[in-house]
Amino acid sequence: MYNFIQKFHSGWAYLALLLLVIAVANSLIGLFSKKEFTAKDRKIAIFALIGTHTQLLVGLILYFVSQRGFKLFEMGVGEVMKNADYRLTAVEHPLINIIAITLITIGWSKHKKLATSESKFKTFSIFYTLGLLLILSRIPWSMWF
Numbered sequence: 001m002y003n004f005i006q007k008f009h010s011g012w013a014y015l016a017l018l019l020l021v022i023a024v025a026n027s028l029i030g031l032f033s034k035k036e037f038t039a040k041d042r043k044i045a046i047f048a049l050i051g052t053h054t055q056l057l058v059g060l061i062l063y064f065v066s067q068r069g070f071k072l073f074e075m076g077v078g079e080v081m082k083n084a085d086y087r088l089t090a091v092e093h094p095l096i097n098i099i100a101i102t103l104i105t106i107g108w109s110k111h112k113k114l115a116t117s118e119s120k121f122k123t124f125s126i127f128y129t130l131g132l133l134l135i136l137s138r139i140p141w142s143m144w145f
């Protein structure tokens with residue numbers, strides 16, 4: 001169980017990040033070149049939303065089956081917070097990613113209520129870029145590569 005979930009979370013991260021980078025680039029290009037927001041732009045944004053939501057679900061399961069997630073708290077909150085590696089996988093990575101994916105979801109919901117192409121591209125540019133930066137800031141890079 002653990003091995004499969006861990007491998008899935010590790011592999012899906014490439015796809016989730018790629019889809020998010022494409023969505024961020026697309027929204028910035030659309031905003032600055034004053035393009036019209038089309039069905040294609042909507043699809044790019046929803047793929048990034050689905051990619052990150054899948055990663056979130058798998059991450060939540062991983063958190064409870066991994067030795068580097070919730071189980072670390074068995075040694076006490078203080079011990080986890082004192083150690084940068086433990087703090088990263090048990091606290092910072094999950095928490096910051098949940099905030100990031102919440103922002104991405106807010107961006108998706110907001111765009112539906114907006115009327116102009118510019119406002120839609122702007123909303124995606126802000127919320128998806130913030131989400132991407134937050135995710136990148138708390139990836140356990142040394143474990144991944």
Ligand code: HEM
Binds near residue numbers: 055094143
């Ligand atoms: C888009 C969001 C996320 C991305 C891109 C991401 C990416 C990653 C990557 C690349 C690793 C290292 C994998 C490896 O060792 O090969 C990792 C580890 C981990 N992630 Fe995530 N993650 C995300 C969200 C989450 C969330 C929301 C949670 C929990 C609620 C979570 C829990 C964990 C845990 C516990 C580990 C350590 C697992 C272990 O090695 O036993 N992740 N994540």
